[in-house]
Amino acid sequence: xxxxxxxVTARPTKEATHPTDPASGVRIRSLGxxxxxxxxxxxxxxxxxxWSVGMFALEMSKPDTVSLAALEGSRIIGYLVLSRYDRAWxxxxxxxxxxxxxxxxxxxxVNEALARIDEGAPVTLEVRPTNRSAIRLYASLxxxxxxxxxxxxxxxGEDALIMWKGDPEVAGVPAESFEExxxxx
Ligand SMILES: CC(C)(COP(=O)(O)OP(=O)(O)OC[C@H]1O[C@@H](n2cnc3c(N)ncnc32)[C@H](O)[C@@H]1OP(=O)(O)O)[C@@H](O)C(=O)NCCC(=O)NCCS
Numbered sequence: 001x002x003x004x005x006x007x008v009t010a011r012p013t014k015e016a017t018h019p020t021d022p023a024s025g026v027r028i029r030s031l032g033x034x035x036x037x038x039x040x041x042x043x044x045x046x047x048x049x050x051w052s053v054g055m056f057a058l059e060m061s062k063p064d065t066v067s068l069a070a071l072e073g074s075r076i077i078g079y080l081v082l083s084r085y086d087r088a089w090x091x092x093x094x095x096x097x098x099x100x101x102x103x104x105x106x107x108x109x110v111n112e113a114l115a116r117i118d119e120g121a122p123v124t125l126e127v128r129p130t131n132r133s134a135i136r137l138y139a140s141l142x143x144x145x146x147x148x149x150x151x152x153x154x155x156x157g158e159d160a161l162i163m164w165k166g167d168p169e170v171a172g173v174p175a176e177s178f179e180e181x182x183x184x185x
Contacts, residue, residue, distance in 0.1 A: 024104040031067035038076040046095035080109040088171035091125035122166035147178030
């Protein structure tokens with residue numbers, strides 16, 4: 001089981017625990033629709049093309065979605081949305097409020113989400129190659145770069161870097177489907 005870094009001895013179910021990470025003091029719980037006002041405020045400060053409330057609500061309504069809030073006290077300081085499509089889990093969204101970054105919150109969110117899905121299940125994500133902080137975060141959590149998805153981002157046509165944790169072939173994605181990464185990525 002991926003080590004969530006939390007004081008959890010058995011695999012929690014989606015509704016189970018609300019543990020507090022001893023290192024960061026951050027508490028993790030499931031995200032609710034009532035949280036979306038706070039989530040949108042962080043989202044708008046984090047992305048050039050933020051998700052709308054409707055996009056969050058749609059993703060959260062799916063049975064195979066893990067959506068988590070990170071709290072300091074009673075205040076939401078970060079969130080994550082992880083959804084399963086076919087045989088792979090996709091990290092759809094993650095952000096931490098700018099004033100709370102670099103304190104391990106995103107790492108706790110990802111590890112807690114991974115602890116809530118099947119052990120070793122392949123997880124993939126897209127990230128802008130210019131988003132070095134996110135790429136470092138994912139690399140520090142065991143994600144590897146596999147290839148580029150050309151022109152993925154509609155706002156500026158930027159390519160997406162595709163990263164996986166676990167074996168993409170287990171999710172039915174053959175290794176040869178990835179084009180070679182350019183130098184420097
Ligand atoms: C990316 C993001 C979620 C990271 O959140 P965070 O809570 O600050 O991340 P953590 O504190 O858990 O960082 C873990 C590791 O990631 C790397 N990292 C995170 N932010 C970094 C930065 N600004 N510069 C360099 N490395 C960074 C470091 O290796 C860090 O470990 P360290 O602090 O011990 O060096 C946050 O910067 C954010 O919300 N960015 C805007 C939204 C976004 O880009 N989301 C990802 C979309 S793909």
